[in-house]
Amino acid sequence: MTMTAVHTQAVSVQGLVLRRSPLGESDQIFTLFTYELGKIKAAARGSLKPKNPLRGILEPFHQVQAHLVHSDRSSLYRFQSAEVIGRPSTFLNHLTALHTAYLVLECLDRYCEPENANPELYEATIAALGQVNREPDRAGYFIRCFCFRFFTLSGYAMDWHHCARCNRQRPPDRSAFCLPAAGGVVCSSCASPDEARKEWIVESDVLALASRAAAGESIRSETVDQQTESIFERRSDRLIREIFSHYLDGIPRSLLMMEKLETSPDGENSE
Ligand SMILES: [Zn+2]
Incomplete structure (x- = not known):
């Protein structure tokens, strides 16, 4: 039996958080508009859990630097980590x-x-x-x-x-x-x-x-x-x-x- 390798690729992009939707009990899917790739969807595992490091980072209107992985099996990206690089402090x-x-x-x-x-x-x-x-x-x-x-x-x-x-x-x-x-x-x-x-x-x-x-x-x-x-x-x-x-x-x-x-x-x- 031959093993089929799944190719994964790490990418780092700059993007604006547009929307989030829950996925199961503790995960979420985020829609980002990125400089490098345009609009993408990325899943963040465990991001609804209280101690998850992505909590508070991936909010609508936040501009983030996102470190993602992408496999050739799915069009969905996955978050590894992210940090806020800009947020509109006044108009919120x-x-x-x-x-x-x-x-x-x-x-x-x-x-x-x-x-x-x-x-x-x-x-x-x-x-x-x-x-x-x-x-x-x-x-x-x-x-x-x-x-x-x-x-x-x-x-x-x-x-x-x-x-x-x-x-x-x-x-x-x-x-x-x-x-x-x-x-x-x-x-x-x-x-x-x-x-x-x-x-x-x-x-x-x-x-x-x-x-x-x-x-x-x-x-x-x-x-x-x-x-x-x-x-x-x-x-x-x-x-x-x-x-x-x-x-x-x-x-x-x-x-x-x-x-x-x-x-x-x-x-x-x-x-
Ligand atoms: Zn005319």
Whole structure:
């Protein structure tokens, strides 16, 4: 009888913890979005036991250095050990910011292909969570900007500058109909009577912010006035929803939650 060798391989990756789910009595499976491998699942044996060294390490939003093993028999990785290399100390205590930031985790968990490395998306993610952590009161703004960057880096880039039908350039200070299903902005002569609705017109300021966010240009506080930022928050929601529902498989639950929290007075929250 011949023995079949099981090949195991040790890997060390940097990743963001997206989600955990229990496996049996004391084990858990974690979903990580890693720099090196993209989204992966890894089992942590005994991690629900009180004295397990991984307790408190593998929490959602933690950025960890994970030492894993992988065998050719299973697509599931296994944890050997892990340490925290970054955690958002501020926004974990800020209810609105925390719920808003969950949209980032849901985007990666729900829409990213498994084991498909996307280092640029990893870096955009860590940068967005860092912004929310530094200024949790502006979480809604940063997370909406992240959504546009996420669409670009996931292959669903909108054209904010040219009409999606006739390719004519939009004058930079001109509002336009914005129809994500058409691929971006549409000029008034190309919009069908059905599409030429007032509520589908997007202001040039909002289009400018969306296009900068999509391109990954860091938007510093001092370059955006508060009024433009709040118009952007209100007006970009339709675009974000439509891009999710047209190109991805539906609207994330945490987006609905974020909008609900922002409109209810109970959503107001300090430290
Ligand atoms: Zn046109």
